[in-house]
Amino acid sequence: MKTFLDCLPCMLSQALRAGRIATTDEKTIKELLDSVGAMIKDIPLENTPPETGELIYREVSKITGVADPYKKIKEENIKEALALYPELKETIRKSDNKLLTAIRIAIAGNVIDFGVGKDFNIAEDIKKALYQDFGILHFNEFVEHLEKAKTILYLGDNAGESVFDKILIEELKKPVTYVVRNIPVINDVTYEDAVASGIDEVAEIISSGSSAPAVIPKLCSDDFLERFKSADIIISKGQGNYEGLSNVDRPIFFLLKAKCHVIANDLEVKENDIILKGINLKETII
Amino acid sequence: MKTFLDCLPCMLSQALRAGRIATTDEKTIKELLDSVGAMIKDIPLENTPPETGELIYREVSKITGVADPYKKIKEENIKEALALYPELKETIRKSDNKLLTAIRIAIAGNVIDFGVGKDFNIAEDIKKALYQDFGILHFNEFVEHLEKAKTILYLGDNAGESVFDKILIEELKKPVTYVVRNIPVINDVTYEDAVASGIDEVAEIISSGSSAPAVIPKLCSDDFLERFKSADIIISKGQGNYEGLSNVDRPIFFLLKAKCHVIANDLEVKENDIILKGINLKETII
Numbered sequence: 222m223k224t225f226l227d228c229l230p231c232m233l234s235q236a237l238r239a240g241r242i243a244t245t246d247e248k249t250i251k252e253l254l255d256s257v258g259a260m261i262k263d264i265p266l267e268n269t270p271p272e273t274g275e276l277i278y279r280e281v282s283k284i285t286g287v288a289d290p291y292k293k294i295k296e297e298n299i300k301e302a303l304a305l306y307p308e309l310k311e312t313i314r315k316s317d318n319k320l321l322t323a324i325r326i327a328i329a330g331n332v333i334d335f336g337v338g339k340d341f342n343i344a345e346d347i348k349k350a351l352y353q354d355f356g357i358l359h360f361n362e363f364v365e366h367l368e369k370a371k372t373i374l375y376l377g378d379n380a381g382e383s384v385f386d387k388i389l390i391e392e393l394k395k396p397v398t399y400v401v402r403n404i405p406v407i408n409d410v411t412y413e414d415a416v417a418s419g420i421d422e423v424a425e426i427i428s429s430g431s432s433a434p435a436v437i438p439k440l441c442s443d444d445f446l447e448r449f450k451s452a453d454i455i456i457s458k459g460q461g462n463y464e465g466l467s468n469v470d471r472p473i474f475f476l477l478k479a480k481c482h483v484i485a486n487d488l489e490v491k492e493n494d495i496i497l498k499g500i501n502l503k504e505t506i507i
Numbered sequence: 508m509k510t511f512l513d514c515l516p517c518m519l520s521q522a523l524r525a526g527r528i529a530t531t532d533e534k535t536i537k538e539l540l541d542s543v544g545a546m547i548k549d550i551p552l553e554n555t556p557p558e559t560g561e562l563i564y565r566e567v568s569k570i571t572g573v574a575d576p577y578k579k580i581k582e583e584n585i586k587e588a589l590a591l592y593p594e595l596k597e598t599i600r601k602s603d604n605k606l607l608t609a610i611r612i613a614i615a616g617n618v619i620d621f622g623v624g625k626d627f628n629i630a631e632d633i634k635k636a637l638y639q640d641f642g643i644l645h646f647n648e649f650v651e652h653l654e655k656a657k658t659i660l661y662l663g664d665n666a667g668e669s670v671f672d673k674i675l676i677e678e679l680k681k682p683v684t685y686v687v688r689n690i691p692v693i694n695d696v697t698y699e700d701a702v703a704s705g706i707d708e709v710a711e712i713i714s715s716g717s718s719a720p721a722v723i724p725k726l727c728s729d730d731f732l733e734r735f736k737s738a739d740i741i742i743s744k745g746q747g748n749y750e751g752l753s754n755v756d757r758p759i760f761f762l763l764k765a766k767c768h769v770i771a772n773d774l775e776v777k778e779n780d781i782i783l784k785g786i787n788l789k790e791t792i793i
Contacts, residue, residue: 226533229540230519233547237512247512251552254515258547261519261540266533 222464224266224273225483232264233257236277238335239407242294243285253284271435271461278406278434289405291335291380298333298381298408299417301343306419309388312351320367321360323392324476325350328495330385331378331459331478335408343381356479356494362502363474367393370453375424376400376436376466378459378477379407380414386458389476390423398448399424404432409461435461438469460484467500474499508750510552510559511769518550519543522563524621525693528580529571539570557721557747564692564720575691577621577666584619584667584694585703587629592705595674598637606653607646609678610762611636614781616671617664617745617764621694629667642765642780648788649760653679656739661710662686662722662752664745664763665693666700672744676709684734685710690718695747721747724755746770753786760785 236257240250264273282288316322329350332341375397390397399420402409415426430442455473463475475498479485485492522543526536550559568574602608615636618627661683676683685706688695701712716728741759749761761784765771771778
């Protein structure tokens with residue numbers, strides 16, 4: 222997805238939020254906003270938003286001197302999500318359509334996002350997502366491709382959300398490789414967060430090789446790209462990965478909640494809709 | 508009121524909204540955002556927000572080549588407000604407390620604001636404001652000072668809202684001087700808009716001598732400042748005027764709706780609360 226004009230003020234808001242989490246010193250945060258404001262002229266609208274996001278969050282760390290402002294918040298979110306795990310497993314057990322329920326839970330976990338400036342309540346948002354109508358639901362296609370797939374690449378998004386990813390991975394009943402960010406950016410899931418979420422019990426964990434808050438192929442490592450090109454299907458979680466991959470020619474199922482009006486417009490859905498959208502699917506039916 | 512850190516991303520959003528009203532050319536709007544982004548480093552937090560607002564809206568006109576982007580919108584809002592005038596006069600006629608009802612209507616008119624990025628529905632918002640609880644209500648003080656006042660300076664805010672100001676001025680039963688912006692800025696009320704709203708039938712109209720989207724004394728003309736210093740009471744409409752005058756040592760009654768969280772925090776009220784707040788009142792009781 223390209224960068225829309227609406228993304229530019231949003232990026233300044235993101236810098237402000239991240240700056241406030243890293244420091245309480247108003248002068249430092251003002252200096253950060255001065256710097257990010259001046260960066261706007263160097264942001265081409267042709268770039269995907271997370272490419273710019275990477276530069277901005279790097280600036281947050283540089284100016285505040287805090288490499289990982291969301292570290293503590295991520296730990297708390299993982300803890301809160303783990304506390305919900307047994308109850309959610311029970312919900313799956315009682316469900317008539319375990320896979321679809323697991324997909325709903327995995328999408329619901331996508332509310333844990335500090336890139337978008339919305340408050341969230343994990344437990345309540347999950348309850349809503351269990352009954353909410355989908356804005357796009359390519360479930361039959363998902364089932365069909367899942368059955369045929371030998372290799373599944375699952376692109377993680379946020380820490381905490383990763384616990385709900387574990388629940389979906391358990392229902393896929395296939396070998397899964399789970400992809401994390403190479404180093405901390407916003408509250409995105411890293412190797413350490415994935416292990417803390419129990420992903421190592423259900424999947425192989427690899428890094429995208431990139432510190433951008435999304436999988437953007439041209440920024441990823443060769444090792445990752447080999448897996449990305451050879452996977453039978455790719456499951457992509459969240460807005461950032463959608464922004465980075467919506468124009469990429471691979472069979473991808475996007476699972477996300479459309480948390481801002483720019484993404485909602487791009488997907489032609491309503492804001493806050495939940496989405497299971499497959500792209501470039503034909504080539505995978507071998 | 509000082510500029511808060513939250514005001515900075517908001518200013519970029521305002522530039523985007525105004526840019527889109529002035530032109531549909533994405534490149535021009537990107538150029539505008541580049542320029543406003545680069546201006547952030549020159550905004551001291553000690554300035555009031557409308558001081559910066561003036562620079563930004565001037566940049567909108569300079570880069571888009573459109574001197575008054577909101578001209579047509581202002582005409583439409585005045586027309587819509589005038590259509591509601593007879594019904595609102597009837598509401599006043601039936602009211603047990605005509606002055607307080609007129610105050611409510613004048614505050615309700617304050618929803619017509621393109622500086623704040625919120626959608627509004629004039630007719631519906633007025634209905635709500637007729638019954639909404641006040642966040643701050645210095646009504647007794649207002650009545651007391653109004654009775655003693657010989658000269659009332661009424662600082663207008665937005666075009667369209669001016670029609671509702673007329674309704675309040677009619678209930679003040681005193682000679683009133685109505686203050687407009689010197690030249691168009693956002694959708695703020697100018698001389699032409701005030702006349703189109705019928706203000707000339709109930710008050711003398713003068714200019715603040717400034718093109719800022721608020722009365723900021725240091726930017727106003729000497730002629731205006733003479734009236735500002737000698738008025739027995741000043742009635743100030745809207746957020747911009749509050750931002751410009753909240754720290755000024757004159758007897759002022761602020762009538763506004765707290766439409767953003769920064770203003771709400773500064774006033775210690777909830778967002779969307781309606782406000783009648785008097786400051787520096789003792790000196791006026793002569």
